[in-house]
Amino acid sequence: MESAELCSSDKTVDTDDDGYSIVLELHGDDPLFDKKKKLLHDKGFGVKKQIPLKSSSSPDLISKTFETMLQMGRIVRLDEVEIYFGEFVTQSGSYSTRNELETLNLLLSLVESLPASQMHEQLNVWKDLQSTIINKIHEFGNQNKVDAKIDRNYICETEKYLVQWGERNGARTKLEIAYVEGAGRGAIAVEDLNIGDIGLEIPVSIIISEVLVYKSDMYNILGKMDGMSSETMLLLWSMKEKHNCESKFKNYFDTLPEEFNTGLSFGVHAIMALEGTLLLEEIMQAKEVIGLSMHCLLKYTHHLRIQYDELFPALCNDYPDIFPSEFYTWEQFLWACELWYSNSMKVMFADGKLRTCLIPIAGFLNHSLSPHIVHYGKVDSATNTLKFPLSRPCSAGEQCCLSYGKFSTSHLITFYGFSPQGDNPYDVIPIDIDVGQVDCIEDCSMSNWTTHMVWGTWLSNNHNIFHYGLPSPLLDYLRRVRNPTQQEKKLVPANLEIELEVLEDLQSTFSGMLENLGDTGFADDFDGENTSWDLKLAVEFKDLQRRIVSSIITSCSAGRKLVENELSRFMSEE
Numbered sequence: 147m148e149s150a151e152l153c154s155s156d157k158t159v160d161t162d163d164d165g166y167s168i169v170l171e172l173h174g175d176d177p178l179f180d181k182k183k184k185l186l187h188d189k190g191f192g193v194k195k196q197i198p199l200k201s202s203s204s205p206d207l208i209s210k211t212f213e214t215m216l217q218m219g220r221i222v223r224l225d226e227v228e229i230y231f232g233e234f235v236t237q238s239g240s241y242s243t244r245n246e247l248e249t250l251n252l253l254l255s256l257v258e259s260l261p262a263s264q265m266h267e268q269l270n271v272w273k274d275l276q277s278t279i280i281n282k283i284h285e286f287g288n289q290n291k292v293d294a295k296i297d298r299n300y301i302c303e304t305e306k307y308l309v310q311w312g313e314r315n316g317a318r319t320k321l322e323i324a325y326v327e328g329a330g331r332g333a334i335a336v337e338d339l340n341i342g343d344i345g346l347e348i349p350v351s352i353i354i355s356e357v358l359v360y361k362s363d364m365y366n367i368l369g370k371m372d373g374m375s376s377e378t379m380l381l382l383w384s385m386k387e388k389h390n391c392e393s394k395f396k397n398y399f400d401t402l403p404e405e406f407n408t409g410l411s412f413g414v415h416a417i418m419a420l421e422g423t424l425l426l427e428e429i430m431q432a433k434e435v436i437g438l439s440m441h442c443l444l445k446y447t448h449h450l451r452i453q454y455d456e457l458f459p460a461l462c463n464d465y466p467d468i469f470p471s472e473f474y475t476w477e478q479f480l481w482a483c484e485l486w487y488s489n490s491m492k493v494m495f496a497d498g499k500l501r502t503c504l505i506p507i508a509g510f511l512n513h514s515l516s517p518h519i520v521h522y523g524k525v526d527s528a529t530n531t532l533k534f535p536l537s538r539p540c541s542a543g544e545q546c547c548l549s550y551g552k553f554s555t556s557h558l559i560t561f562y563g564f565s566p567q568g569d570n571p572y573d574v575i576p577i578d579i580d581v582g583q584v585d586c587i588e589d590c591s592m593s594n595w596t597t598h599m600v601w602g603t604w605l606s607n608n609h610n611i612f613h614y615g616l617p618s619p620l621l622d623y624l625r626r627v628r629n630p631t632q633q634e635k636k637l638v639p640a641n642l643e644i645e646l647e648v649l650e651d652l653q654s655t656f657s658g659m660l661e662n663l664g665d666t667g668f669a670d671d672f673d674g675e676n677t678s679w680d681l682k683l684a685v686e687f688k689d690l691q692r693r694i695v696s697s698i699i700t701s702c703s704a705g706r707k708l709v710e711n712e713l714s715r716f717m718s719e720e
């Protein structure tokens with residue numbers, strides 16, 4: 147898991163003779179500054195806006211103030227994928243669930259950072275604005291409920307002991323652990339939790355980090371080895387510690403599964419089913435297969451294996467007391483890799499260091515595309531605890547989820563072994579075109595992309611001529627390659643001819659990709675419960691990629707019809 151980015155932000159509060167105002171600002175160090183500045187400009191904003199809180203504000207003015215803040219905040223909070231596909235905003239004006247939740251929380255934190263106690267005449271306006279934002283977050287929550295079935299028959303006994311152990315050591319939680327259908331254990335709210343409530347608080351003293359290795363007898367050996375990273379040391383430490391009956395973390399290790407079932411342990415049958423997919427590439431990259439070929443899969447050597455062979459059996463032979471060979475088999479090494487890939491989080495400690503950690507209890511939180519917890523990952527130096535605050539409400543009995551990061555389904559399968567429910571905006575297919583320098587006449591900020599991509603065109607709203615549900619940066623690039631001087635999307639025959647060429651090209655590229663994916667043959671391998679977990683994931687993923695590619699082909703074909711109709715209209719006029 148990656149820690150979610152913390153507000154990088156754009157927020158300040160100003161006071162002048164008329165009272166307080168809110169300042170929204172796009173910072174100059176934002177890596178997407180030029181693109182965001184252009185978007186802000188298109189909407190009539192500058193990079194900084196001061197919004198005064200007027201004591202005489204009517205409800206209409208408050209809702210206008212909120213709308214302005216929302217529109218600007220959304221752009222400030224966009225990420226690269228959202229900007230790339232940015233023109234496809236929904237009817238409500240939102241770009242994505244992630245962006246909307248982040249923006250609403252940013253606005254709330256801006257308003258709440260104003261000193262309400264000093265606000266006298268403006269207090270009512272402040273309160274109205276605050277409740278407008280909170281209502282919007284509630285609305286968002288109702289529209290994005292995490293659909294999870296909780297299996298109460300499954301008794302989470304060891305998990306309960308872990309929570310009790312955590313509480314004895316200072317942890318505080320408003321979540322209980324239960325079995326969630328299709329996702330293993332999950333964390334369920336025991337009471338209604340509101341925005342800003344801390345669902346879980348973990349003291350640093352029970353977080354597993356490199357600090358523990360430094361205190362162990364292993365460090366005398368590992369610390370002297372060239373190129374030994376703290377992550378590898380922790381991996382080796384956890385392989386031994388899990389067998390230690392006296393371990394402080396025994397309750398934690400007791401809750402870990404025997405097998406993790408991530409993409410790293412996909413069997414050959416599942417790998418074969420992935421031929422032609424992005425997931426196959428991702429798994430192979432993670433394993434760094436040498437000589438990527440479907441036929442030599444059984445013989446593959448990957449970097450994990452190389453890393454293992456560099457360490458073992460040498461360490462066991464040289465230091466049998468410290469590295470007992472029965473704890474350091476290849477299978478156990480792979481288990482530990484999967485543990486760290488799927489359960490670790492990056493935490494910023496009070497000393498300013500970012501460390502990869504295992505966090506007891508927090509490790510039960512599942513991922514969602516519309517999470518409750520977004521901002522976590524920084525130790526509160528006042529309490530020396532890691533807090534998990536809610537960015538949107540979670541009702542009692544509902545599963546409370548966090549965001550592992552902005553990951554594609556192929557990444558989530560490779561490192562976590564699951565495919566998320568719902569439309570994942572990070573499921574993009576990169577397009578392999580040599581992005582050379584094409585002259586661009588106008589402001590280049592929005593057309594200057596080093597890579598291009600597509601997503602399922604069902605995610606797009608605009609399927610009209612010149613758009614077709616396809617991303618404008620890609621279409622504009624392909625148009626400019628053909629005619630660098632074309633500026634406006636005018637309905638004239640010369641432009642329409644170019645549109646046809648672009649769509650034909652894309653359609654042929656994606657038809658080739660669909661062919662490479664093969665037919666739906668593997669769906670026949672589905673035998674309900676009897677199908678292995680990895681084949682199920684592989685077939686599901688292939689189906690997802692096939693749906694994305696097919697949607698592009700369909701959109702290109704519909705687009706060509708639109709263009710041809712326009713062209714024949716011109717011909718008949720002639």
Ligand SMILES: C[S@@+](CC[C@H](N)C(=O)[O-])C[C@H]1O[C@@H](n2cnc3c(N)ncnc32)[C@H](O)[C@@H]1O
Nearest residue numbers: 328329330331488489509510511512513562564
């Ligand atoms: C940090 S753990 C979360 C707790 C885990 N469910 C358990 O039982 O230990 C991460 C693992 O949970 C599962 N998981 C997380 N989010 C999921 C989701 N949305 N759907 C299905 N499985 C999920 C995956 O197996 C993933 O590797």
